[in-house]
Amino acid sequence: MTVTFADKLARIPHYEPGTSLDEAKQRAETDDAVKLASNESPFPPHPAVIEAIHRASADLNRYPDPEANLLRGRIAERHGTDPARVAVGNGSCELLLAAAEALCEEGSELLFAWPSFSIYPYLAPISGAREITVPLAEGDVHDLEAMLAEVTAATQLLIVCNPNNPTSTYVSAAEVGAFMEKVPAHVTVILDEAYVEFQTVDHPDASVDLLASFPNLVVLRTFSKCHGLAGVRVGYALAAPQFRAAVDAVRQPFSVNSLAQAAAAEAILHQDDVAARVERTVTERIWMEEALRGLGLDTADPEANFSWVSLGGRDEAEVVAELTRAGVAVRPGTPLGGPGHLRVTYGTRPENERFVEALRAAI
Numbered sequence: 259m260t261v262t263f264a265d266k267l268a269r270i271p272h273y274e275p276g277t278s279l280d281e282a283k284q285r286a287e288t289d290d291a292v293k294l295a296s297n298e299s300p301f302p303p304h305p306a307v308i309e310a311i312h313r314a315s316a317d318l319n320r321y322p323d324p325e326a327n328l329l330r331g332r333i334a335e336r337h338g339t340d341p342a343r344v345a346v347g348n349g350s351c352e353l354l355l356a357a358a359e360a361l362c363e364e365g366s367e368l369l370f371a372w373p374s375f376s377i378y379p380y381l382a383p384i385s386g387a388r389e390i391t392v393p394l395a396e397g398d399v400h401d402l403e404a405m406l407a408e409v410t411a412a413t414q415l416l417i418v419c420n421p422n423n424p425t426s427t428y429v430s431a432a433e434v435g436a437f438m439e440k441v442p443a444h445v446t447v448i449l450d451e452a453y454v455e456f457q458t459v460d461h462p463d464a465s466v467d468l469l470a471s472f473p474n475l476v477v478l479r480t481f482s483k484c485h486g487l488a489g490v491r492v493g494y495a496l497a498a499p500q501f502r503a504a505v506d507a508v509r510q511p512f513s514v515n516s517l518a519q520a521a522a523a524e525a526i527l528h529q530d531d532v533a534a535r536v537e538r539t540v541t542e543r544i545w546m547e548e549a550l551r552g553l554g555l556d557t558a559d560p561e562a563n564f565s566w567v568s569l570g571g572r573d574e575a576e577v578v579a580e581l582t583r584a585g586v587a588v589r590p591g592t593p594l595g596g597p598g599h600l601r602v603t604y605g606t607r608p609e610n611e612r613f614v615e616a617l618r619a620a621i
């Protein structure tokens with residue numbers, strides 16, 4: 259008997275994770291490869307977070323709190339909101355997948371810009387919705403007017419990634435607010451703000467203020483980036499309580515494990531540490547942009563912890579292969595929707611210097 263799988267499986271894209279550090283070491287045949295491929299923080303977690311994980315590990319014989327009450331309470335406190343308006347997930351990716359499943363079905367439409375976060379193309383095939391993509395405007399920035407023009411009675415979910423991955427560009431909270439005024443109430447808008455703390459245009463909580471005016475808005479955040487906790491997988495959504503109930507209905511009850519809950523609940527108490535990481539990252543962004551300009555390369559205006567570099571007609575695969583041989587892992591643009599580009603995450607200064615020197619040699 260031949261095993262058959264659901265037809266939708268063939269429509270789900272294959273996720274290309276960034277090169278792992280081990281893979282980069284192997285490919286470069288060196289032990290000191292650097293990984294600038296997955297938009298992680300190069301700085302380890304706060305020592306109190308590691309202690310909290312140790313403490314929580316003593317109770318691993320028990321299931322985690324299915325309501326994640328401590329963590330949701332601290333997130334609510336941090337944003338001055340009600341815990342009923344906080345949903346947590348096994349990374350914000352889980353919340354995106356659950357949102358698509360809970361909101362979309364055959365006959366509905368799902369709208370997002372492209373190039374944007376590489377998980378979004380999974381959402382239509384898993385939910386049965388029709389995917390509509392809208393190209394980024396000049397400067398690789400979201401074209402909110404063009405997105406509005408694509409909204410129909412069937413649109414169930416619209417995603418704005420801000421700052422956008424992979425281009426690192428940002429639209430202001432004022433622009434998002436003006437856009438929300440025009441989005442019909444039947445459309446749920448997920449504002450995916452995985453990198454919002456790194457932008458320097460607005461106060462990072464300017465978008466959170468919009469929640470009071472727009473019950474169809476979901477602000478999506480993560481502990482994977484500026485909190486330095488990519489390895490434990492915690493993301494959260496600030497939204498109407500119905501959103502939390504909807505995503506809970508389509509996923510398992512214990513999705514955020516107890517070590518992750520403890521780590522995130524501690525990390526959010528250390529806002530000074532978060533601010534210091536952000537500051538160091540923004541310093542690296544300025545340094546990196548200057549170095550790239552020095553190599554004669556253009557980038558989209560970066561507001562996140564990575565740059566989107568145009569290779570000016572050079573062969574992307576060759577450049578990326580050269581970098582890999584030099585022990586530097588970055589993301590090639592083609593699988594991210596932008597041929598002729600590469601996406602480089604800011605690491606520590608020595609890592610960034612290594613990248614720039616390898617890139618200089620490669621081009």
Ligand SMILES: Cc1ncc(COP(=O)(O)O)c(C=O)c1O
Pocket residue numbers: 296297348349350351352375419422423450452479480481482488491492493
């Ligand atoms: C735009 C965007 N959203 C969400 C995520 C998912 O983050 P996590 O699932 O680690 O919370 C990422 C990760 O790279 C991202 O780039």
